[in-house]
Structures are given as structure tokens and as C-alpha cells.
Amino acid sequence: MIPAPAPDDPNVDLVFGAYQRGQYKTAFDLATQRVQDKGDAKAMTMLGELYANAMGVRRDDAKAAEWYRRAADAGDREGMFALAMLRLEGRGGPVNRDEAVKLLASSAKLGNPKAAYNLALLYLDGQTLPQDLKRAAELLRVAADAGNPEAQYALATFYKEGTGVPKDLEKAVRLLQAASLADNVDAEVEYAIALYNGTGTPKNEAAGVALLRKAARQNSPIAQNRLAHVLLSGRGAPMDKVEGLKWHLVAKGVGKGDPMLDEAFSDLSPADRAKAEAAARKWLGGK
Numbered sequence: 001m002i003p004a005p006a007p008d009d010p011n012v013d014l015v016f017g018a019y020q021r022g023q024y025k026t027a028f029d030l031a032t033q034r035v036q037d038k039g040d041a042k043a044m045t046m047l048g049e050l051y052a053n054a055m056g057v058r059r060d061d062a063k064a065a066e067w068y069r070r071a072a073d074a075g076d077r078e079g080m081f082a083l084a085m086l087r088l089e090g091r092g093g094p095v096n097r098d099e100a101v102k103l104l105a106s107s108a109k110l111g112n113p114k115a116a117y118n119l120a121l122l123y124l125d126g127q128t129l130p131q132d133l134k135r136a137a138e139l140l141r142v143a144a145d146a147g148n149p150e151a152q153y154a155l156a157t158f159y160k161e162g163t164g165v166p167k168d169l170e171k172a173v174r175l176l177q178a179a180s181l182a183d184n185v186d187a188e189v190e191y192a193i194a195l196y197n198g199t200g201t202p203k204n205e206a207a208g209v210a211l212l213r214k215a216a217r218q219n220s221p222i223a224q225n226r227l228a229h230v231l232l233s234g235r236g237a238p239m240d241k242v243e244g245l246k247w248h249l250v251a252k253g254v255g256k257g258d259p260m261l262d263e264a265f266s267d268l269s270p271a272d273r274a275k276a277e278a279a280a281r282k283w284l285g286g287k
Contacts, residue, residue, distance in 0.1 A: 015046055024056025041074035048082055052091070065092030072103060080107035081115045097128040108139065113146035120151070133164030144175060149182035156187065169200030177201075180211065188215040189223045196236060205236030216247055221256035224248075232264055241268055242276045249280035 015034060018027035028050050034043035048067035051060045065086050071079025084103035087096045101122060107115035120139035122128045137158050143151030156175035159168045173194050179187030188211050194201055196208030209230055215223035224247045230237055231244030245268060248261045268276070 015043055019046065019049075019055075024050055026056075028056045039074070041071045041076035041079060044068075044071035044074065045076050045079040045082060048079065052082070052086070061086065061092035063092075072106075075110075077107045077110035077112040077115065080104075080110070081112050081118075084115070084118070097122075101129060108142065111146070113143040113148040113151065116140070116146075117143040117148050117151040117154075120154070133158075135164075137164030144178075147178075147182070149179040149184040149187065152176075152179035152182075153184050153187040153190075156190065173200035183218075185215050185218045185220045185223075188218070189220050189226070192223070193226065196230075209236040216250075219254075221251045221254050224251035225256050225258055225261075228258070228261055232261070241265065242272050242279075245273065245276035246279040246283070249277060250283050253280065253284050 015027050015030045018024075018030060027046060031040075031043040031046040031050070034040040035047065044067050048064045048071060050056055051067060052064035053059070065083060068079045068083035068086065072083050080103045084100040084107065086092050087100040087103065089095070101119070104115045104119040104122070108119050116139045120136040120143065123132045123136040123139065125131070137155065140151045140155040140158065144155045152175045155165075156172040156179065157163070158165050159172035159175065161167070173191065176187045176191040176194060180191045192208045192211035192215060193199070194208075195204045195211065197203065209227070212223050212227045212230065216227045228244045228248035228251065231240045231247070233239070244261075245265045248258060248265060252258070265273075265276075
């Protein structure tokens with residue numbers, strides 16, 4: 001779902017406030033009034049948002065695109081971004097990647113971190129635009145500096161691998177830390193592993209395990225697998241083979257098998273195995 005625009009104007013605040021409270025019909029009526037009275041661009045974007053996501057009105061991609069277009073033409077960076085995403089998805093009109101690129105570039109130039117991030121992805125995949133890793137890294141930096149956790153995680157990967165930027169593990173870890181604080185699960189896993197191994201940051205096994213537990217509870221199969229290894233070894237956390245087998249079975253249940261763990265847990269007593277299996281079933285059943 002495309003986030004609603006942040007209000008700059010106290011009158012738009014009423015529209016945005018109604019939207020945040022889930023009073024979509026009220027938000028629609030107030031935004032319509034704002035457009036009629038003031039030609040307000042942010043209210044136009046709000047109308048696009050409501051039509052695009054069937055909030056208070058029947059979903060209508062063509063009307064959403066029309067409102068986003070009006071907002072974009074009036075200079076609203078959120079309207080530009082939202083219309084670009086519709087053009088990339090082929091909603092409310094045919095797919096138009098050239099138009100989407102122009103809209104993302106305009107929105108990014110006006111400081112929209114989501115636009116900078118999505119434009120970076122297009123430079124990265126090299127299909128819509130010629131691949132340009134350096135430009136992708138520059139755009140990711142803009143979005144990362146604005147606090148976009150997906151961009152922080154992606155840029156961390158660039159620094160880790162030396163893609164489009166000089167390799168720098170310490171910068172990578174700082175970005176992973178920032179993204180993990182914003183609950184980006186992929187970043188939590190990578191940062192946990194960096195802490196556990198002391199890669200690019202002082203070694204702190206206990207902190208790494210705590211973060212792995214958090215990511216495991218957020219349904220990351222990689223974190224669940226790593227946590228099973230930790231609980232088997234007793235490094236950074238007390239050894240707990242029953243809990244370890246539970247997380248191994250949970251990860252395996254969603255396709256993250258591990259023959260080494262299958263073997264390592266094979267000597268568990270039938271009672272302990274039954275306990276772990278019951279716990280795994282309960283976890284998987286509750287998802």
C-alpha cells in the first residue's frame with residue numbers, strides 16, 4: 001500500500017487525521033472539499049490513495065491514476081511517486097516504464113526517499129534502465145540518509161560486497177544496525193551474524209543471539225536455522241537441544257532444511273524430540 005502524504009498544512013491535517021483514524025469516507029469528503037476550495041495537491045494525492053486502495057470508496061485504479069497525475073502536475077512528490085508505482089505495475093493504464101522513471105526521478109529530486117530507493121532498484125536490475133551500480137549506490141545513500149530501512153539494508157549489502165562503492169565492512173554494519181532498529185528483518189539477521197562473529201563490529205555473541213531470537217520470532221527461516229545451530233553449540237546462549245530442534249523444525253517446515261542439524265539432533269531422546277515437535281507444530285499452527 002502506498003503511504004499517505006505527510007501533511008504540511010493544518011487544513012490537510014484534518015484530512016490526514018481522518019485517514020489515520022480509519023475514517024476513510026470522512027477523509028474522502030474533506031480531501032474533495034480541499035481540492036475544490038484550494039486546488040490542494042496533497043489532497044489530490046489522498047484521493048488517489050483512497051481510490052487505489054478501496055478505502056471509503058470502490059477501488060478504481062483509473063481514478064487513482066487521474067488524481068495522482070493531477071497531484072504530480074501540481075508538484076506533489078508523493079503524487080509523483082504513487083503514479084510512478086502504478087505505471088510500473090500497469091494499474092490504471094498500461095505499463096509505462098519511461099514515464100515511471102521520470103516521475104521517480106522528479107520525486108527523488110524533491111527529497112522523497114521511497115522514490116530514490118525505487119529508482120535505485122531500476123538502476124540495479126538493468127532492465128528498465130541501463131545498469132549503473134554507482135548511480136544506484138548514490139540513490140540508496142539518499143534514501144538511507146533519510147532513514148529508509150530497505151535502502152539502509154540494500155546499501156549495507158553494497159558496502160559488504162564492494163558493489164558501486166569501495167568495500168567497507170564497518171559502514172555496512174552501521175547501516176545494518178540502523179535498518180535493524182527499524183525492524184527490517186533481513187538486516188536484523190545480518191547484523192546479528194556480524195555481532196556474533198565480530199565482523200566489522202566488536203564481537204558480542206549474546207547481543208547477536210538476542211537479535212537472532214527476535215528475527216526468528218518474526219518468521220525469518222535463516223534466523224531460525226542460525227538460532228538452532230547456536231542452541232545446539234551453546235555458544236552465546238545456554239545449550240538447549242529441545243529449543244534448538246524446535247527452531248530447526250520450524251525452519252524446515254518452511255523450506256529451510258539443514259541435513260547437518262538433522263544428524264546433530266538425531267540422538268535426542270524420544271521424549272525430548274516429542275516436546276520439540278509439539279512446540280514446532282504449535283508455532284507453525286499459529287502462523
